[in-house]
Amino acid sequence: MNERDVTRMLARYADALHEWRLEDWADFFTDDGRYEIIPRENLEGLADGVTPLGIISCPDRRFIDDRVKAIRKATVYGPQVYRHLFGNVVADELGAGRMAVRANYAVYRTKPPGEAELFSVGKLEATVVDGDPARFASLRFVCDALIPGYIVLPL
């Protein structure tokens, strides 16, 4: 696995969310895979012993599957789609078939009839485990700015 493979994996990840294939999104994670969206300010000036707090924090795959179930059956929201743009993708070998991934991201959100807005911008940090398919052992989005409205679909 190399940087190009990671870039293609990110593209497939974004497609799943763009097409609302949420179960496919969940399958991008290993069983103990962690998913988080953390505002940048929560990583700064932390009090002693405090770990960074996420807007969404899924400590393992069970929480990721529950997020999908909740979106499908237990939340109410308006129609919308995301468009992810990833840039500055860097992947470094960690050994044992794992790679450390860094990238910048921008997500645009469009609500019908056609108004697009910059929904979130920031960076992502991930650990990818090689396999068939490769999966995220962890994926963290660090967002620079506040959330316009609300966030139903994961980044």
Next chain:
Amino acid sequence: MDAVDRLLEDWRPDQLTRVPYQVFVDADLFQREDERIFRGPTWSFVGVEAEIPNPYDFRTSVVGRTPVVMTRDGDGAVHVLVNRCAHRGAEVVRDVCGNAKRLRCLYHAWSYDSSGALRGAPFEKGLAGQAGYPSEFRKAEHGLRSLRVERVGGTIFATFSDETPPLRDYLGSVLPLVERIFDGREMVVLGRFRQRIQSNWKLYFENLKDAYHATLLHPFLATFGLGRPTMEGRIHAEASGVSGLYSFTGTDEQSKHVFESGEADTAYAKGLALSAPEVVVSDFEFGDTIGAENLAIFPSFAISQTANAIATRQVVPLAVDRFDLVWTLLGYSDDPPDLRAKRYVHANLVGPAGYISLEDAEALESVQRAIVEGAESAYVAMGGSGADPAATPGNMISEVAIRSFWQAWRRLVS
């Protein structure tokens, strides 16, 4: 008589079940609220003591739209100062937070101490005996404006007005509910969530006081047993516009199982079970069975307990159709590790992606889009036509706290 006066005159004081949509779209009224409400006889939440624990710590905040900075001086006293240089109006503090003995304006380097007193004005005596300030210039007359400050538990409130009643009186019957959470134990900030909502700020205040919507707009609540209409609930509503809503887990057949076994009950939605049910199971850390509580402190603040997620919410009005909502998630510094871990899991229930809060932004923005021209009025009659919660039954199907809120609002803006 301007349009705002006409609106308030046409809206009869006893007409609590009708809320003219104009109050959510009128820009002149928004200006008036700034003066009469946010700079009037009300208490605005500015932060918690855990945000400025050490001498000379500071953190910026707002009272209504007015930028303020809360500081702790060398003696440990807390001050809330208007963050606007007494000279030419620049923000004195531009960092969100920090620690400094002197707060120095970038524009002409006027500097203030943490109580807001002016300590230095460059070239006060001029340069080589020329120019300088007039002889009657006194630094003591050019400090930062300091607000009245009162605290309950670890919360810090400020007011511009000498007329505002003492904070404890203002909170009234809701005071014990505030002290239930802010009980004097040292608190710690776990993190913040910020969201910008495209609606009038009062629609959010109605929402905070709206017990009726909870299980209808937020299906997750009822689906996974966190809150159900059959649970026993209580509503407090004070004349100051302060209210409290809360419900008791285990007081109905459907939530009894959750309370007694500590396992999530998913009876509402057949075939839908959580893989990680701990997201809805509370530790009941306060010695009672309240699973969800929401205290709305007019005009800018709420405290909520959602299972073991403890949050303050600050409402920051930006324009007639836009406000920011700032969530601060808290714990206690002596939290056992397993309880602290639950606070992080339960934080998934609140905030901009919260299972029982994400819908609020969608609903409020939807209302604002639909009432844009300000004609007609809302119908707010669930649970009666009065504003006294003592007259409502012991469940949460009621809009009484909303009616009480409008009474307080009208008293101030009229």
